[in-house]
Amino acid sequence: MTDAVIDRSRDISQPLERLGPDETMKANSRQLRGSIAAGLEAELTAAVPGDDIKLMKFHGLYQQDNRDIRDERRRRKLEPAYRFMARVRLPGGVLTPAQWLKLDELARRHAGESLRLTTRQTFQLHHVRKQDLRPVIQGLRDVLLDTRAACGDDTRGVMASINPELSALHAEVLALAVKASNHAIPKTGAYDEIWYGAEEKGAGSGPEEPLYGATYLPRKFKIGFVIPPVNDIDVYAQDLGFIAIAEGEELKGFNVAIGGGMGRTDNAPATYPRLASVIGFIPKDQVIAVCDAVIGVQRDFGDRVDRSRARFKYTIDDKGLDVIRAQIEARLGYALAPARPYAFTSNGDALGWREGADGRWHFTLFVQNGRISNVGGLALLDALRAVASRHAGRFRVTPNQNLVIADIEAADRPAMAALLREHGLDALNGGSGLRRNSMACVAFPTCGLAMAESERYLPALVGKIDAILDRYGLQDEPITIRMTGCPNGCARPYIAEIGLTGRAPGKYNLYLGGGFHGQRLNKMALENVGEQAILDCLDSALGRYARERAPGEHFGDFAIRAGLVPEVLEGRRFND
Template sequence: MTDATAIDRTRDLSQPLERLGPDESMKDRSNYLRGTITDGLLDQITGAVPSADDVKLMKFHGIYQQDDRDLRDERRRQKLEPAFQFMIRVRLPGGVCTPAQWLKLDELARSYGGETLRITTRQTFQFHWVLKDSLRPIIQALHETLLDTIAACGDDSRGVMCTVDPQSSRFHAEVATLAKRVSDHVIPKTRAYHEIWYGNERVATSEPEEPFYGRTYLPRKFKIGFALPPSNDIDVYAQDLGFIAIAGKEGLAGFNVAIGGGMGRTDQAPETYPRLASLIGFVPADRVIACADAVMSVQRDYGDRKDRQRARFKYTIDDKGLDWVKAEIEQRMGVPFKSARPFELTSNGDSYGWNITPDGRHHRTLIIENGRLNLKLLDALRDIARVHRGTFRLTANQNLIVAGVQAEDRAAIDAILAEHFPEIDNFSILRRNAIACVALPTCGLAMAESERYLPSLLDKIETILAENGLSDEPITIRMSGCPNGCSRPYIAEIGLTGRAPGKYNLYLGGGFHGERLNRMVRENVGEATILEVLAELLARYARERQPGEHFGDFTIRAGIVCEVIEGRFFND
């Protein structure tokens, strides 16, 4: 690694961490994420990990403790503990997976994950319904195929995203490789993961166990993504740190850098809000890792460690000022940013069906509704993985690309799909631009349904579109079961976030390419009101739209909602 790609990652101790919040104190005394997790896994009295601190620490290991909320009330009446189970999230940089890895994931999902697997909005897999005794077998089996769950959750750098557009085959390979390098670089260095899950012995060393993160890691999660214009399929402006690839005469010249994106907010807390990332300049390709270190270290040293509601990087930027943060990054990086270079983003969707790249490879994009791989889809994809000689790529829209297919293998893959899932392409334009988070019954934060409810709501919205001649009009719609925004609802043309069972906030006016926040038009309303509002506005859109005008743009031009210029004004 050259001087241009690395800086001193040692924690800046000039910023004292005084009066830590409870979670910061917990991390500080965790012995670098070890806690008492090993003891908790051995406790056979409960299906849970008994220590509340360990439940939080396990997120750094890619594991969430949950319970089946469909059964919660009944088990309470029977005086039983909740039906505890776990979600395991895989670290999968750029969403790239080999057939051998796919077959292992399939095997584990069938054995331990309720015969289901989920593609997330950040290009990775989640196992659900995992029991405590199955945690180690899954993680050790993943290790056999060079997969892990390190830093898939927790107050660290989460899985690094990367555009999967197969139309940019050679260019994509360069950026995907760099995304993998960054992912491997920014994960925690503690050996706690290897000791707890692989059974490795602790090794004594005089070197710092966490030279970059220190004892308290980051104030909150940190998300990095690489976009390849003209595709914005990863929603680069929703990332804490976004790298936008710029082509040169002979390949990859470097990246425009955007900082401070984030979707999470809290209802009834106007000091919290979603924010789109701000473009601050350009770095050459060999400065990307140094840039990532510098940006993350600013958040590490200046992020709010007392109030977790305002601990994301976006608040650090707005509190300190963008110019101040940019200057601090440049000082730590050792060089100033160059001026941002021109680029254009024209889509944040996926290219469905078969596509052929200049290298002669074929790529088949499959629509996976809300990312849920049920047993029928698992059967189909297992058969494909057994004959496929390329890779699988997960998209940030919860879909799947069978990538790098040889021309002579196309017919076999089509035959497998026709046998197991002949309706794989029979999805409307609206459904192709829809995303939902998991929500109930497994997510402990969910206030309302999302994944299980959105398909039936789309049935009714599709009827409205058909009545207005809009069935072929692409409109982005995203639903989240709570205000945290895992499905990135605040940049959708139609956004819905759960408030209570059957109740949602309705947002309109986001940018079709992910370039603009939306604004709330109805608060805490049910399906009848949602459909009433949409029926009226979609009818107006059909009558009054201009040629090529997207629905989100129309709602602003027509004065239905006011444009949100900055995240700070989202709640105005």
């Protein structure tokens, strides 16, 4: 298929003066080098200057400050307490005990003695000082980890389903996720030069980035691989999703889904969450070709003027799904086959012990909101270091911020079970069905976008909702609840049965009616309200659910059937 049939009417070669300022910044960055190296040496500030803050996102780093003490420092005429968050690139969420122990070491030395499991199956190290960034990144390199493209306008961390019972299929899909991640990360030498001290090899705009060009993508781009029947990665929330089609453990290929995304802006009806559209089937050997084709379409057609509408979901809705599919097929040189049948039943994790088809055992541990530290009644950081020191298998971070202690030989299971009991880890898997299906973003005090609490508040709120559930006999009912401190949707709240997004300190939008396995958007039930209004609304809704639900009916489905909120069939109707 020749370039003549590919419409490049919005190609990145258009003059930069017609584009947004971030596009000019990227084009002038010398392929993501900027002045980052010099900024790291500036001793009079804990920050980095100018556009380097944005460029460092491509290196997996966010500059943040402690918002709990921001006002105090302003009164004392001090600069904000700047620190950095480093996000690890960990395709599929799989790591070795040696890698875990290195992360533990770095967390204790440089990151406030805390690790955080993210909603995209990786780790974040918070509170890292500027002068400690190189030691952290070089420490990661010692165990073959990095932070490349964990943020920025590129292909971010690639997700993959965690299904301990399907050993061979999981291994094959994971290998493809790793291959896709390694293929799609930026190829600029900037990372090696700035963080490892490699010699600069030149900052040209062509050969260094054959996929991304001089200005990379218009916005972030997310890829995920899912293995039905568990939609744990929320494949419909991905820019590009690969839905495994298998017979037993034999992988036949993938259905391709495009255009998912959660972010929106309050009071901006032109922004909205969108579920991905399934456009066809491909054999498994076409995964990388499809990645290139889909990324290329977004690179060439995505909005480079208005960043609020620069995600792939808006490109699809603005151009039309049929037009975008045709562009993808033109780049591939063939038409996609019709999508094949599949079904999802949930998007949560099966906690506790599971045996894989290969006879090895796996223990999935509930980690509330992904936070691993020694704060509170359980020294979780210490406990998991003890596990990693004796574990001979691997770890798997789940898309729900939980942790699988994986690949335990049958003969080793009794000893591992005893170790888990010794450290109180087996007790973490209790709690209500709501708590076990809860998820929150970081929000305060580190996220600069947060408008309300999330991670620090959701456990207490769940406790108050648990009292309602207990009153109605719903304590064990699995109900998904997700909270974010702003409308950007990092914890994927817009597909939860109960979703909460921050509007101001103590104020949230409440959404109801999402699909239990991520197949349907929810709808706003209350806007900009406090805790009591949230609890009153949920008391009424859950009471009706207990009395009126059909056998096997999930809460989100009931909310639609009972008319608590209208059904949202596609993203452009979300704000109606």
